[in-house]
Amino acid sequence: MDQVETLTMHEGVLLTHALLAYLASENDIRVLFVKGPGVVLQGLREGHQSTDADVLIEPQNFDRFLTLVESRGWLRRPSDPDGERFPTHSVTYYHPQWPNDIDAHKSFPGFEANSDTAFDVMWDGHTTVRMANREIPVPSLEASRLILAVHSLRSEWKHREQREYDFLLGLEISDQKAFLSICTGVGALAAARPFIAAKLGDDVISEWPKPSPEWVFRLSAKTGGLGRWHMLRQTPWQKIPRTVWRDLFPPTEVLLMNNLYTNTTPIGLAKAYLARFKSAMRTLLLSRSKLNVRSTQAKSRSDI
Template sequence: MDLRMDEAVPLAAALVSRVAEDHAVRALILKGPPATELGIRSQRPSSDVDLLVERDSLPVMVEALSQRGWRRRPTTHDGEHPLHSVTMYHPQWPSDIDVHYAYPGLESQDSSVFEALWERRRSTTLGARAVWALDPTATYLIQALHALREHNKPINISERRFLISEAPRPDWEDLRDLAQRTGSLGPLRAFAREAYPNADRGTFPAPSLEWLRRTEVTEPGVFRLLHLHSLPWARRPKYVLQGLFPSREQLAATDLRLLDAPARTLALARLRRIARFAMRLPSAGRQWMEQRRQR
C-alpha cells in the first residue's frame, strides 16, 4: 500500500468510524479535516486522526485496530504525567491514529466531557464514509486548547493567530457554556481574553498547575525531573537509571527502526540520547526551578 498523507488521513478516519460502529462504540473525530472544512483550522495538512471515545471503550478500540494490523506506537512515557491517549500506527500507513479517552485542557470528569461533546456531534464525510465530528463551537474550543499547548512553538502561535483573526468565532455565551461543562475555562483564559475582549474577566478560574506546565514547559526533561522529585527516595535511583538507559521500546518512540535494530545500534542511540539530555540540561534545569516555584 502506497498512500499519500492526504489520502491516508481521511481513510483512517473512515476506518475508525467503521470499527467504532461495528463494536457499538461512540466515537468523535476531534479535529483535522473536519475542522478545516469549517474554516476553523488552517489548510495545512493533517498527519493523524484524533479520535475521542469513552474511557471504557479505549481497550475495545485498541484491540479492534490491532486485529487490523495496527500497533501501539512506543512511548517514552515513564509516569511523568497522566496519559490521555493511545497512539496506533500501521507499518504500511503513513498516518497515525490517536485514540483519546481524555483531552488536555478539558478538565471535567472524563464522562462529563464526553457527553458534552457528544451532544455537539455533527455528521460529515471522510474517506467516502459518514463520520461523527464536532459542531463549530466545540471544534473552536478543541483547536484553541491544542494551540495553547506549548504556546511558544511557532506553529501554535500561528494557529492562535488564525483562530483570532481568520476563523469564524462562535458566540461567546455558547463557547463559555461548553467550556464550563468541560472544565476548560481556566485553560482557555489567556486565549479568550484576547479573542473575546468583552468577556467578563470574573468568568475565568485560574488554570490548573498541570495545564500551566503543558503550556509553559518546552524541555521534555523537565517532566522527568518534576516526577523524580515527587518520588520517594527509595524509588529515585531506579527512575534515574531508566531515564539514562531506556528500554528498546522507549528509544523506538522517536525511531521505529530501533524496535528491530542490533545491540550496537541500540547502544549508540542510548549514547545520543544521553548527549542530547546533557546539552539541554541547563535549560531544563531553569525550567524545572521555575515550575518548582509555582507549586
C-alpha cells in the same frame, strides 16, 4: 481495507477516518474526530496535511474500540511504561501498509472534567462532515474551536501551532454563550483562559479556576527532556538517584517511541543512551541559564 496498495498521506488520512467511523457505527460506539481535516472543513484551520487521524472515543467503550482497531492490523506504537509520572491520554497506532497513524484519545489534555462528562458535553450538538464518501462525526463548531485553542496553547512554542492559534484569534466566535458553556462543561476554563481573555476579555469569567498540576506540567514540558527535568525537581530526594538512572537509561520502549527503527543492539543502545546523556546536560544548562536570566531581571526590577 485490510490490504491497501500504496497510498498518499492525504488518501491514507481520509480513508482512515472513514474506516474508524465505519467500525464505530457498526459496533454502536460513539466517537468524535478532532483536529485533522474535519476542522479544515469547519473553517477553523487553514489547509494543512495531517499525518494521523485523531479520534476521541467514549470512555466506556475505549478498550472495545481499540480491539476493533487492532483487529484490522493496526499496531500500537511503543509508549513510556512509566505511567505514574507520565500518564498518557491516547494510544497511537501505525500500520505497515498505511502511511499515517491513528491517535486514539481517551481524554483530551486541558479538559479537567470527568472523562465521561467531558465526552458527553462534546457529543452534545456534534455534527458531521463529508469525508471519503462517508459522514464523519466531529464536535460542534464551538467545541472544535476550543480543542484547537487548547491544543495550540499546549504547544505554543511550535511554529505551526502558533500560526494556527493566530488564525483562530482572527476568527469571530460564532456563539459566545455556547463556547463558554462548553469550556465550563469540559473543565477547560483554566487551560483556555489566554484564548478566552483575548477574544472575550478576562472579566468574562468572574472567578477563574486554577490550572491543574498536569496542565502546568504540559506547558512546561516543551521537550521530553524538559518534561523529565520538571518532574525530577518535584521528586522526593530519596528517589532522585533511581529516577535519574531510569531517565538516562530508560526501557527500550522509550527509545522506540519516536523511531521504530532505533538500533537496539548493545552498541546501538549504548549510542542512544550517550545521546540522551548529552541531551540531558544541554537541557540542564539551558534551564539553569534561563533561571539565572530571570533572577537577574527580577533583581534589576527590584533596584528600580
